[in-house]
Amino acid sequence: MKRELPRMITLVTGVFLALQYYVPHRSSAHMYETLMDWLIVVGIFAILLGIAGLVRQHLTKIQSRRENWPYSVALLTGLFGMVILGFWGQGLGSPFVTAYFTLLNPVQATMFAMLAFYIASAAYRAFRARTLLATILLLSAVLVMLGRVPLGEIVWPPFSLGSLEIPGIAQISDWLINVPNLAAKRAIYVGLGLGGSATALKVVLGIEAPHLRG
Amino acid sequence: MRWYEHLLNLDRRVLYALIFIAVLIPSLLPIGLPINISPEVENVFGRIDALEAGEIVLFPLEYDPSTAAELEPMAMAMLRHAFQKDLRVLACCLSPTGVTLVEDEIARVAAEYDREYGVDYVYLGYQPYPAIVIMTMGENFRTPFPLDYYGTALDDLPMMHGVRNYDDVALVFTVNATSGIDFWIIYGQGRYKFPLGLGSAAVMATNYYQYVQSGQLFGIISGLRGAAEYEILIDTEDPVAGRGMDVQSIAHALIVLFIVMGNITYFVDRRRRQQQEA
Numbered sequence: 399m400k401r402e403l404p405r406m407i408t409l410v411t412g413v414f415l416a417l418q419y420y421v422p423h424r425s426s427a428h429m430y431e432t433l434m435d436w437l438i439v440v441g442i443f444a445i446l447l448g449i450a451g452l453v454r455q456h457l458t459k460i461q462s463r464r465e466n467w468p469y470s471v472a473l474l475t476g477l478f479g480m481v482i483l484g485f486w487g488q489g490l491g492s493p494f495v496t497a498y499f500t501l502l503n504p505v506q507a508t509m510f511a512m513l514a515f516y517i518a519s520a521a522y523r524a525f526r527a528r529t530l531l532a533t534i535l536l537l538s539a540v541l542v543m544l545g546r547v548p549l550g551e552i553v554w555p556p557f558s559l560g561s562l563e564i565p566g567i568a569q570i571s572d573w574l575i576n577v578p579n580l581a582a583k584r585a586i587y588v589g590l591g592l593g594g595s596a597t598a599l600k601v602v603l604g605i606e607a608p609h610l611r612g
Numbered sequence: 613m614r615w616y617e618h619l620l621n622l623d624r625r626v627l628y629a630l631i632f633i634a635v636l637i638p639s640l641l642p643i644g645l646p647i648n649i650s651p652e653v654e655n656v657f658g659r660i661d662a663l664e665a666g667e668i669v670l671f672p673l674e675y676d677p678s679t680a681a682e683l684e685p686m687a688m689a690m691l692r693h694a695f696q697k698d699l700r701v702l703a704c705c706l707s708p709t710g711v712t713l714v715e716d717e718i719a720r721v722a723a724e725y726d727r728e729y730g731v732d733y734v735y736l737g738y739q740p741y742p743a744i745v746i747m748t749m750g751e752n753f754r755t756p757f758p759l760d761y762y763g764t765a766l767d768d769l770p771m772m773h774g775v776r777n778y779d780d781v782a783l784v785f786t787v788n789a790t791s792g793i794d795f796w797i798i799y800g801q802g803r804y805k806f807p808l809g810l811g812s813a814a815v816m817a818t819n820y821y822q823y824v825q826s827g828q829l830f831g832i833i834s835g836l837r838g839a840a841e842y843e844i845l846i847d848t849e850d851p852v853a854g855r856g857m858d859v860q861s862i863a864h865a866l867i868v869l870f871i872v873m874g875n876i877t878y879f880v881d882r883r884r885r886q887q888q889e890a
Binding site: 419427430431434435437438441442445488489490494495498499502503504505506507509510511514515517518519521522523525526527536539540543544546547548549550551552568572575576579580583584587 | 646647681741747748755821825834837
């Protein structure tokens with residue numbers, strides 16, 4: 399019963415939600431709305447569980463002085479510090495917002511900005527035309543990088559060679575994004591969609607039950 | 613040591629310094645490179661420009677400080693266009709670390725156009741689980757957001773009278789750098805069929821062009837370049853993204869130069885090794 403009941407709930411809910419999509423009746427929409435309300439409530443409990451798990455894990459790490467335990471102190475200080483600051487309001491000018499703009503904002507922006515330096519270093523050291531495929535990738539990257547900025551359009555505008563119209567770098571960049579890139583993306587997304595549908599069907603029918611593990 | 617050996621063993625701090633200078637100089641001394649308007653940005657502009665005054669546009673602005681340099685100018689330009697057109701703005705942020713950032717941006721742009729909160733614009737703020745929020749907003753905005761960001765019941769805000777769900781907004785345009793883009797396309801537009809536009813970081817935009825071709829998105833604005841083009845279309849006095857394009861142009865050119873230099877040294881070194889082995 400411990401396993402059958404959850405499987406039954408999954409089956410009934412899954413079949414109902416699949417059919418509900420095709421039933422344009424008010425009662426169907428009302429039931430869907432009620433289920434969405436339940437989803438929010440379940441989601442809130444999941445957040446509480448997540449926070450409890452996070453706090454317990456890091457408290458244990460601090461108590462047993464495991465490797466890098468000071469990071470756990472920083473994490474819990476940040477977590478509870480922001481919650482406490484939130485009690486003084488969260489409008490512009492409040493302590494919460496001041497902490498946000500003076501701590502989180504510059505830290506996140508700095509972390510992302512540092513990528514520019516790593517990309518520069520990687521471009522110099524790792525981006526090599528070792529094979530044909532690597533060369534194609536490298537040329538595509540160069541064309542797209544220059545084609546997406548005004549400088550590229552100035553350096554390589556469209557031009558004519560006799561009766562032959564040579565596209566500019568911006569047009570070549572657009573073609574790379576809209577043709578080969580999209581062809582590959584579509585193939586991947588169709589595969590993902592089919593795989594997702596098959597997995598969902600297996601879960602609804604109880605053939606796979608990852609939510610019952612652990 | 614030969615010249616290519618110097619280049620092969622170049623200290624990475626030299627590269628860091630060069631990229632720093634390449635970013636710093638055009639930031640301090642803007643070049644003002646001309647920016648051409650792409651059809652995709654013009655389409656989005658035209659779609660919003662065609663709306664009637666008083667119509668409501670839903671702006672899910674979902675990004676955080678890490679991508680704000682690219683997406684904040686875009687969001688600001690979109691908001692400015694909406695207020696210039698006397699559209700009413702309904703905004704939310706389903707990214708937990710961006711809620712405050714977005715609140716500040718909306719308040720600043722609304723103040724520029726002397727717009728009144730609750731009448732001309734409403735900020736719903738954040739709720740967890742974007743997929744669930746997007747689905748429940750399709751039934752009623754009040755289900756995930758019984759209160760707005762400032763704790764006022766939605767029914768107490770004049771702008772929200774008679775506004776129940778996506779059927780009551782003219783279109784949805786999300787400026788987004790999260791996985792929430794997929795949720796808006798799959799759970800939002802897929803189910804509720806509202807017109808959906810997307811503004812995203814350039815690195816993410818290439819993942820979503822197929823949805824423009826399939827008609828699920830009415831347009832994409834990509835990265836800082838897209839924001840710069842939009843600033844030109846709305847005739848912004850202070851084109852932040854436009855200035856950023858100078859920086860991006862020089863930085864991209866330098867990175868391409870690094871790639872070329874790295875490959876030249878690699879091939880020269882490889883040929884020398886082959887000759888030695890022969």
